[in-house]
Amino acid sequence: MTAAVVMTPVSAPVADHVLVVALDGALDYTNAERLRQDVEAALGGERHELVLDLSLLSFCDSTGIRILLAVRKLLQERNGAVTLAGLNPRLTRIFTTTGLINGFAVAPGLAEAVDMVVARSTPR
Amino acid sequence: MVDHRRQWPITDDLAALRENIQRYAVQAGLTGPRLDDLVIAANEAAINVLEHGGGAGTLAISCDGGVVAVDVADHVGALPPGAVPGERPGGRADRGFGLWLMGELCDSVTIDQIPGQSTVRLFMRVDGGDPPAGGGAASLRGAHWA
Numbered sequence: 001m002t003a004a005v006v007m008t009p010v011s012a013p014v015a016d017h018v019l020v021v022a023l024d025g026a027l028d029y030t031n032a033e034r035l036r037q038d039v040e041a042a043l044g045g046e047r048h049e050l051v052l053d054l055s056l057l058s059f060c061d062s063t064g065i066r067i068l069l070a071v072r073k074l075l076q077e078r079n080g081a082v083t084l085a086g087l088n089p090r091l092t093r094i095f096t097t098t099g100l101i102n103g104f105a106v107a108p109g110l111a112e113a114v115d116m117v118v119a120r121s122t123p124r
Numbered sequence: 125m126v127d128h129r130r131q132w133p134i135t136d137d138l139a140a141l142r143e144n145i146q147r148y149a150v151q152a153g154l155t156g157p158r159l160d161d162l163v164i165a166a167n168e169a170a171i172n173v174l175e176h177g178g179g180a181g182t183l184a185i186s187c188d189g190g191v192v193a194v195d196v197a198d199h200v201g202a203l204p205p206g207a208v209p210g211e212r213p214g215g216r217a218d219r220g221f222g223l224w225l226m227g228e229l230c231d232s233v234t235i236d237q238i239p240g241q242s243t244v245r246l247f248m249r250v251d252g253g254d255p256p257a258g259g260g261a262a263s264l265r266g267a268h269w270a
Binding site: 029098 | 175225
């Protein structure tokens with residue numbers, strides 16, 4: 001069976017400028033470009049914070065990382081960021097080995113990730 | 125002890141290819157992060173075949189003397205020996221990034237080139253999980269985000 005990755009919106013107590021989605025499956029060369037289009041469509045023109053729950057993502061290759069970097073760049077241009085939650089050991093490995101883990105905010109779980117984004121976005 | 129060689133065509137069904145590699149490597153005795161590393165590296169080699177190596181090729185895996193070897197061959201032969209970068213390439217959109225990553229993840233990576241076929245060979249020692257006392261075989265890891 002060809003790898004599939006499914007993007008599901010997650011309801012979370014966050015402001016309108018934050019998009020929270022969960023990825024389920026395997027993000028690889030065969031589906032990364034389509035996912036990038038889906039994520040960018042879901043972000044629309046206004047949202048500038050993205051929280052990705054990766055706890056159900058079993059695999060991510062360099063093509064997947066490439067599209068996450070493309071989304072990160074888009075949100076940086078909007079003064080936002082990408083926050084990753086729930087990386088399994090294999091995902092942690094590829095993100096750490098490539099050094100790219102430092103390009104993202106990383107949280108152990110979705111709740112912590114949402115807290116990080118809310119804290120970052122709320123004027124104090 | 126697994127020592128028979130298995131071979132599969134490289135198609136866009138990378139998920140099935142990863143499962144085949146993982147199943148073989150587990151039977152050969154690889155576990156934990158080193159198992160993950162080999163699967164990630166082999167997947168990157170297969171991507172390179174799909175993206176730069178003419179879109180078709182074969183992946184063969186074998187185990188000999190406690191070393192799992194993955195041979196990833198294309199039908200183009202444009203990739204020369206010595207193409208594995210020692211440092212992470214600046215651009216992430218080229219073939220060099222995947223090759224660099226393979227070098228980081230595996231114990232060693234070589235490239236054989238004959239007319240019409242380049243073969244990337246990935247090697248992973250089954251007993252390499254524990255660093256040797258002298259530390260001489262430990263590879264340098266941990267690239268930094270620039």
